[in-house]
Amino acid sequence: MSRPARNRWLIAGLGLIAAATVVVSAVVYHVPDPAISPALTHRTPDATRGEYIAVLGDCAFCHTETAGPSYAGGRAFSTPLGTIYSSNITPDRDTGIGAYTLADFVRVMRLGVKPDGTRLYPAMPYTAYAKVADEDLQDLFAYVQSDIAPLPVASRATHIPWPLSIRWPLALWNAAFHDDSRFVTDGSKDSQWNRGAYLVQGLAHCGTCHTPRGIFFEEKDLRGRSNLYLSGSGLDATSPINLRGNSGDGLGRWSTADIATLLKSGRSEHSAVTGTMADAVRHSTQYMTDQDVTSIAIYVKSLSPAPEHGRASFVASDSTMSTIMAGSERSPGGRIYLDSCAACHRLSGSGENSTFPTLAGNPSVLSSDPSSLIGVILEGGRVPSTAAAPSGLAMPGFGWRYSDADIAALATFTRSSWGNNAPPVTAAKVAGIRDQLRSGRPDH
């Protein structure tokens, strides 16, 4: 290459770097405008309504440490980068959000940016709260500022190693993946469907757990435009289920009433919730109005099946039961089921209505990712005690009793019996979940 040509390339390269730096800086150091409707200044906020908005958004669970004071933060969340802690959202002026203006509050709720320009990690579901209407945020802000006691509790520092702890790249993440548009009413659907869609996509932030994520930890769909939305995910050592209309691992065989009952009581004819979903029912969905849980159920039931490729199927069959009753069950997993599970879940896999979950056709059993199934077998689980169903029934863990290979055989048996048809589970997968659950415990 000749010298003038080389110089031209050098200059062009430097120019590109400079331009990129300008663009990046503009994105990174920009404290965005939260875009609140001017009409809000003439509206009187309703703190009582705001309290219900807080329930719909399940603010209390994440922003309260186990057995700690309400809304004072401190709950630990393990992320792929490291452990982060929720912040104090009481109206304390120094450690909480007492000094926030409505614009500051809306900015952090929709864009994940604090008044000083610090970016929040998207563990705070601002990607969902961006959908929430101005009036709802105004009322929520009024509730937080006037009805919650201010508590001086300093937020705990994150445990994320440098350089991953540098926060400005989150601005680029937001630019690439965040959709900060409001919820848009679908004129072709009725008001109840729209209410359900608004809640699911916004305050209830169902997609935070139930929508699959990409390699940058971004939810693959934030507003229900594709059939990947709410199609099941993998999070920590759990596998939130597919909520779409698939008849195997989804909610295709559930009625609207089944879904509403599960949200109100923590259990239904088909299943029961434990773990993170139990927390969601315990702190949020059980307190939703009947109309709101029904709206959510109507919207969820309207979701088309996710792509079937690689997913489980279910066609009820009594051959498993007949084999066991004939005394000819020989498979290692089947024998473990008979010894340790059948007393509650029954030989038919049908459990007992609203008491012991049905395993035949249960989405948690049939999930592409069997993590939640394995976790419940290893450590057990507890159904939340709710106003509609006060008994907090628990399943004991069996991790002490069986090896990884045993549990893999058992999980494989439950995924291939009574008409269930899902891929087998390996001992290595069980070993991985066992390690994750052990390291996730606070005493570790």
Added chain:
Amino acid sequence: MSSNDGQTSRRDFLATTLALAPLAVTVVGQTAAQSINGEQLPSSSPAPDHPSVPDYRPSYFTSAEWAFINAACARIIPADEHGPGAVELGVPQYIDRQMGTPWADGGIWYMQGPFFAGAPEFGYQSQLTPKQQYRMGIKAIDTLCHERLNMPFVALTAAQQDDVLKQIEKGSLTSTELPLSTFFSGFLLRNVMEGYFGDPMYGGNKDMAAWKMIGYPGVRADYLEWVGQAKPYPYGPVSIYGKRG
């Protein structure tokens, strides 16, 4: 009790109750918080698994006592055409291991006085701990055997041993040191049955052989589907640690 006394004690009761009420609220509050916050599950794992071992060495019993325990176990449940005996299933190991538990020191009982010889329906009234029952009971039985037959219990023929144990059980043979029928029925016989039929994790019932003998299917807990079936239950037993016999 005069009516005045009744008034006073009612007032005392009310005063005490009112004083305790805030405490009760606190305690209830804490309990609720513990069960509501997070997934605090009761631990479901049992005591460690200690099945019987072939070369067991006793840790409480002396060698003479250990010989007595083995001889008595062999007579209480001998091996016969129905099934294995207590010794083959590790029952002596079970009893020796029980001597290392809080139960053996009376640690789970009220063990303060007064000590009366109460009627049977009042339960165990002695100040002797299970450990003391075994130490004194074995010594007293051997003393009786020496007095009557000039040799220790273990040296007697099987028929003589049976006769001694039967007389002790009936109460026709006893000691001034302690009531031997209480030692026999309340401890030795009871512990032999526990070891023989209990879960193998405690050292007896080796390989669930006692369960297999009587057709007991172990700890599956529920057999509703088999109710009404006109044939024997088709699966062998399972233990607390999930092993199958």
